Amino acid sequence: MAGRNALFIPGPTNIPDHIRSAVDLSMEDMRAPDFPEFTLPLFQDLKKIFKTETGQVFLFPGSGTGGWEAAITNTLSPGDKVLISRFGQFSHLWVDMLERFKLDVDCIDVEWGEGVPVEEFAKRLEADTNKEIKAVFACHNETATGVTSDIAGIRKALDAADHPAMLYVDGVSSIASIDFCMDEWGVDLAVSGSQKGFMLPTGLAIVAVSQKALEARHTAQHTRCFFDFEDMIKTNAQGYFPYTPATTLLRGLRASVDTLLGEGLDNVFARHNRMAEGVRRAVTEGWGLDLCAKEPKWYSDTVSAICVPEGFDSAEVVRHAYYEYNISLGVGLSKVAGKVFRIGHLGSLNETMLLGVLGGVEMTLRDLGIPVEAGSGVAQAVDYYRTTRGQALAAAAE
Numbered sequence: 001m002a003g004r005n006a007l008f009i010p011g012p013t014n015i016p017d018h019i020r021s022a023v024d025l026s027m028e029d030m031r032a033p034d035f036p037e038f039t040l041p042l043f044q045d046l047k048k049i050f051k052t053e054t055g056q057v058f059l060f061p062g063s064g065t066g067g068w069e070a071a072i073t074n075t076l077s078p079g080d081k082v083l084i085s086r087f088g089q090f091s092h093l094w095v096d097m098l099e100r101f102k103l104d105v106d107c108i109d110v111e112w113g114e115g116v117p118v119e120e121f122a123k124r125l126e127a128d129t130n131k132e133i134k135a136v137f138a139c140h141n142e143t144a145t146g147v148t149s150d151i152a153g154i155r156k157a158l159d160a161a162d163h164p165a166m167l168y169v170d171g172v173s174s175i176a177s178i179d180f181c182m183d184e185w186g187v188d189l190a191v192s193g194s195q196k197g198f199m200l201p202t203g204l205a206i207v208a209v210s211q212k213a214l215e216a217r218h219t220a221q222h223t224r225c226f227f228d229f230e231d232m233i234k235t236n237a238q239g240y241f242p243y244t245p246a247t248t249l250l251r252g253l254r255a256s257v258d259t260l261l262g263e264g265l266d267n268v269f270a271r272h273n274r275m276a277e278g279v280r281r282a283v284t285e286g287w288g289l290d291l292c293a294k295e296p297k298w299y300s301d302t303v304s305a306i307c308v309p310e311g312f313d314s315a316e317v318v319r320h321a322y323y324e325y326n327i328s329l330g331v332g333l334s335k336v337a338g339k340v341f342r343i344g345h346l347g348s349l350n351e352t353m354l355l356g357v358l359g360g361v362e363m364t365l366r367d368l369g370i371p372v373e374a375g376s377g378v379a380q381a382v383d384y385y386r387t388t389r390g391q392a393l394a395a396a397a398e
């Protein structure tokens, strides 16, 4: 098919050309005497993305899932009591991993389309007077349903209960796209990956760890080897790694971090919010469809999960868009399979890219007999993007 595939899944995301060039390199010597001149500043600058001054960032070959495993095995022991809630495929998978690692999991199931039940968490933490809960887990941005949760609220609940549990946050589809304040929110383990907000190929697990969580490695009884923080700490201190690092991805990460900090994190977040809002208006006001996210407070700025009307199959929407129009959309996962399709709007995106995908989705919906007016969603997004652009540019220039 002529033209490019329009990649609108919520990760991997579109890679800017200069970042693609940055990873298109010959292999290099990861034990070269000047390698630390590259790695040490990179470790430092990554902290700015997580908004942590006191934490340490580790880079493992792997993906976000490997980052979860690193967070768990380095800081917890089998049988430890942990609190989590499940409201989508990614929070579900984290629960599954906790169970496989034999943790004592207290999982609060909430409806898919809602987020972390902060008040329920607060009650459990208050009730835990013996402080048996060792860790609280939260998926910041549930990519399956397009729901963003209130991590600051969880910190408040922990503090209100004067509870020492550590806070673990899955930020794979939020960090570098939606505001994330590791130190301010008292996050102990923050997990991300290279292929979403960082706009890189898949292949890195990026894990930020607080001093408290680093201390926990001395008592954590889980077996770990490849993901051992200890080995990373020792070698990273000199600017090296315990095994062969993914040097091309690290070079790409340098370009990514420079790009994010160059745009300014606040501008990056504002851009994502604006891109997302245009999509939401197209969906709700233009097409008259519902988002999977139940309330505006849950709306995700990185992905929108869109419900198809009763009697239609969302998998067919994704399939048709792919084969007819060369657009990649996110499918509905597990509980919402067949019910929602997803438009990822994170990473390197602008207005016209989104207008393109919205137009393609409109054609798809109409082809399949889903009653939407031609141009209805695009018109909403056009006017929203057009009328908010000046303000956005002015704010970015400040």
Ligand SMILES: *Cc1c(COP(=O)(O)O)cnc(C)c1O
Binding pocket: 011, 063, 064, 065, 066, 090, 139, 141, 142, 143, 170, 171, 172, 173, 193
């Ligand atoms: C993508 C994603 C993951 C899984 O990351 P992988 O890189 O695929 O292992 C975990 N959590 C969330 C919220 C995600 O979006």
